[in-house]
Amino acid sequence: MTMFYILLVFILTGLLTLFLGPIKVLRNIVALLGYLAGSALFIYNIKPGLIYSLNIRVYNIHFESGFSTVFFGIIILAVFLIFLLASFHEENDGAYYLFAFLTLTGAIGVLFAKDLISFFFLFETMSLFSFLMVLKGKNKNSPKSAFKYLVWSVFGGYAFLFGTFLKVYTTHSVMIGDISFIGGHIKLLILLLILTPFMVKAALMPFHLWAPDAYSDSKDAFTVFFSGGLSKIGIFGYFIALFKIFTEIASKYPWFLTVIAWLGGITATLAGIYAFMQDDAKKLLAYSSISQLGYVAVGFGIYTHYSVVAAFFHALGHAVYESLLFLVVAGVYYRVKTTDLRKMGGLIKKMPLSFIGLLFGIIATSGIPPTIGFPSKWLLYEAVIMKGDLLLTSLVFFASITAFLYSYKLVHSIFLGKLHKEHRDVKEAPLGYATGIILLLIPLFVLGVAPGIAVKHIDYIIRFYLKPELGYNLTTMTTPLGHVNFPVVGIVMVSMFVLSLIIYFIFGSTYKADQTDNYTATEAISDDFELHYAGEFYGFMRKAFGRPLKWSFEKLLNAFLKLFAFIGEIARGFYMGDARVYLFYLVLFFSLLAYLMGGKL
Amino acid sequence: MVSPILVIALSLFFAFVIPLLGMLSKKLPRWVPPISILVNLLILLSNMDKISGGAMLITTAGIKPPIAINLAIDRFGFLFALLIQTVGFLLSIYYLAQDTKDERFYMLFLLNILGASGIVMTGDLFNSFVFLEILEISSFGLVAVQKDKKSLEGAFKYMMIGAIGSSLYLLGIIVLYLSTGSLNMADIARLMPNIPDSIKLFAGLLFLIGIGVEVELFPLNAWAPDAYEGAQDSISTQLSSIISKAGIYLAARIFFTIFNGFYALEVVLYLGIITFIIAELAALMQKNVKRMLAYSSIGQMGLLLFVFALISKRADIFIFTTIILLALNHAFGKGLLFLSLGALTGGTREYYIDSLKGSGKSNVLAGLLFTMGAFTILGMPFFFGFWSKISALISIMKAGYVYLIGLVLLVSLFEIYYYGRVIVNIFSGEGKAQKTGFIYASIMVIFALFIIAFGVWPHPVFSFAHKAAVALFERTTYITSIMGGM
């Protein structure tokens, strides 16, 4: 029953923090201790292949742990630690931790669910309490964003529920099990319905509309967990739906997979373009997160052994570097109280550790060795090329370019350039953030150099479903296209970087310039004059892409909503008469029914 | 052994005694409803073990049925009686804290509870009509008690439809009496096979209208938004948690036990889903939150009736378990919603969504409780609504309407939309600080505790509801336990 104990520990911790009320320190300590107890239980006791069950009158609830449970569980728990570290420094109250821990409970519980109803229960738990977390968010917009998030995630949840019932109806089993033997095309409908909430959670276009707002308007610490941790449930869902529920998707409906891959590619590209047009650091990162999750969908869509390994690895990498980036931004926000890129700049000397974190974060995002971003991108590119879909390939490559663009914007606008006057007394981000950054930098490099640690585990997850094609050991991988040794690549990359630095320092004609004296040309300006090139950053890009992007899915949705509102108005008209009209309904009803019964009377 | 008939007799006694007490002291009358309902609850609970299998027979006038009126309490009725008394008790505590000047209000309130419990306890058809009238007339009075424009208009509309509806209900009773020579429910149910189909059809139609008014069935529910909106918050709670539940009981008793699922249920099947869809659509763009809750209430009742009518497609106890769960969820959830809405407005009766802006921030408790109520109605996990919603969907699936699940869920999405809009609105912006009184707050908390306790550990409720469903389902046992061997 370990699994229940784990969930119970989390729930009780949440409740305890609720009742501890006003004492913040105590609350933080309790939260940390509860978290540690729960995750220790998880790490030491949860092995693949455990089975639990629970009986609530008519519902027999079944749970099971698999390799995927452990894999995603560890990712989510790790990201939650980062969230806790960051939230020590945030304004929080009892309910804050309660909702966070219940979200965690849902997220961990989902990984164990063996039947679809309990899956839905825990999934909805997660959605619900993360909604409340967003609702408690940091600014005036957060209720609105939370609303959007709620509607979208419940939409997904209900689709899942409908799919569940269709599945139960056709297969007479509520377990997560194969549906590919069902006759007719209903199985595709079931798959699509079951996949919907995961596409929503993983913010696959066109289900991404909630994500930028919800990510950017929730509290900074929670965004770390929201983006880094909860989106993994979406990935887990891809896995459940495509491998456990519809096992023969590749042979029955290959075009469906192609659609998913394409959606992933489009998501990666469009979200990348949106990202570098943002002026808000968290919005930018939100789009970047969506873009990266698009790659994961591409990996699943290609549906070969190494593409799926790439997808899983990319999910892992996403957890690491998106958490890192959001954490850094959270730390910066803690000090400068803004996330508007136009109002920051030159913080490099004030917050060096954050700068390092952000720098390696964006390096990983761009997929440069020796960071964690490289192996997955490399595998994914190979998979796309192997598939032979040139258009998709170019789309994915183009997406990588956008990643460079927004990464540069981020690092430049926050840390480089001229320091703003009001930020002169800014200090390094406090202990919690710093610890988090250091903790995240470790896997960032370790897994980048030795991806085998994770790939081995991933291989266990999927080797049952797909023919193993990928050869690997701790530091190398072998695909049909070739062989790569990650430490070597990393060393080459680092040495090239060092080499070019040396060349730059030796041969470049440089002089040491003050942060304030760039861009000044000939004019002498005072210290107070704000000079920072971030206002119209990539303005030309906005000109190029802005107009076509204006037509959005959101507008279509709003049109739909208007239609429903119109129908609603008509329905409401029914209830707007006076008493005589209501009586008339009664008489009409009687007459109509009597007429319909007609001769039988 | 305490006879359950005392529930009715003592309530009446207490109601009659209120004016006498009012002459002694102005403070005494307000204590009568809580005491009376508490006594009722104790009486009911003391009889809990005695009710098993079929129905518990309590004669009046010392003569066996069908000659004289009798009460027939089976587990199904018992559950509803318990529900009504519990909600009634909480509300009576609420009124204890209110500053109501007129003692007659307490009489009306007590008689309203009495009417509802009479309906769920009686075994006689005409007696149920009398109690229905008690319920309705006291409801008109309670709705109008505010004496402002809205409440008066709502009360008048309710009165007009209610009067004609109950008259038709009476006509239905008479038609059954003429064809069977009996007014006892069990006796009529026993003689039902002898009645020609055409008479059954017509009587079913009349009952459908009479009960349809109470349970807010589609074309007959037009009074409901007006009455809900016009009434004060606690009365709206009463309308949705008590009065419509008594209607549901009556519908189950008449259409299932007596008519044995004949014809009328098929009409209810279609009308139920239509009610659900139309009410939820109407709520979608509603700006007045209270009216929105009223539409939502109608919608939930529609879903409940739809699920109930599925019994005509497939005889399954689970469907009855489901309607009990839905009824319980709706009673507590809607009650909580109306009460917390009242707390959010701070008694100003300004229900427009814009005027509620930020009220959840200044009155956090009420805001959270409103959210909880909304979540249980929406069927969110950890709230009771989850189990009732899942059970409803399972029932629909069992009856073979699996594609309707999609429709139901789509319509539920509207619910999410309009509830979410309100929740978001009350938590954004800044509102005026208005604290709720301790008693008011604790009543709402008790409602919420019911919801959460049932939601976190539904096992006891499930088994209780299951037993009640069995009692309703086995109509021959009901008949034999009243009428003796067959």
Next chain:
Amino acid sequence: MIRKIVAFIFAFYFGFILYSFIYTHFPFGERPLKGVAAHYVEKGVQEEGATNIVTSIVTLYRGFDTLGEVTVLFLAATGLGLLLAGWKEEEKEKPEPTLIMETTTKYLFPLVLLFGSYIFIHGHLTPGGGFPAGVVIATGYFMMFIAQKEFKPSEYLLSATESFAGTLYVITGLLGLALAFSFLANVAPLGVPNTVFSAGIIPIIYIIIGFKVGSEMTGILQHMKEV
């Protein structure tokens, strides 16, 4: 106009359905007594001792209904009082009653009350009973309201009578529960049919009802008069 035509069509369609149904299924006057009705007619007098079968049905066999019915009336009186309480009174010119009216009603009033009492006392023997009796009494008061300008029965007394009668009714019922294990059981001796002191508790109940209905109806009239 269109509204009227549509209403006309549907109302008459409703009537047509109703009429054709009842006329085919329940032909007038040809239905033999069966079920409970037959039992009441055959055994009613032996069982309850009242020669007026309707009375014994109303007060005993279906006495529980009557209790409910009294409650409904009580409810109406209460609700009316609640709704009309605190009416802002406007001084209106009330027409002066003529001398003839004033004098006749003064002498007629006791007679009306006596007549009412007669009806409820003989409820188990002759047509009538508590309800019409109470209403007759109330009508007497109504007459006084119209004819006497200063006539005003004590509201206190009315309310007390009403409450007291109501509680007595319930207590009578509870007496049955205590003595015969059944609410409203006929525990008093039945006596010889067709005499005033017969039929057990029926006269008692009818007297109570008479008082109760009388005071309630008078209360209703008084409330309506006073606004």
Next chain:
Amino acid sequence: MNAGHLFYGSSVFLMVMGVFIALTGKHLIKILLGIDLFDVGLNLLIISFGYVNGGTAPIFSRYPHVFKNVVDPVPQALVLTAIVIGVAEIAMGLAIVMRIKEKFGTCNISKLKELKW
């Protein structure tokens, strides 16, 4: 001439006119009159159902001489109840109407339009 047509006819006519007046009346009291009419018609209908050809009233004034052919006493008992309930309903309705007149200043039903939004 058929007595059935007469009694059933007049009672159904009363019910129909009651509904019709309630549907078309403008003054609230007139609508209540319609409901009252409906109730009277219904009561008459119920009593007509109970009539037995050649039957006498169920009052055995010459007991123990019992008439074999009496009309059905049950509908009469029910109608007694129904009449009282009807008047209670009307009284309650009138109280509401009086208050409406006070608050709205009119008793025209088409002018009661507070509850729409």
Next chain:
Amino acid sequence: MHSLILFMVLGLSLVLVVATLVIWLSKDLLVAILASAIVSLIASIFFLVLQAPDVAITEAAIGAGLTTGILLYAMKIAGRYEDD
């Protein structure tokens, strides 16, 4: 039923029809209320004819007497004429 009674009933039902028409058409509520009292009175006669003396008495007292009384009181407040 005796045919003489039936003729009386027929006559009374004609009055009944007229009375209901008066209720419908009359703009003066006083007339309408009195017409409804007449309807109640005729109904009570019908009850008597149908061998229901208890009901007849009750209907005469309540329907024709009391209801008319409270209707008149209410009319005093609510206004005597329709279309006001």
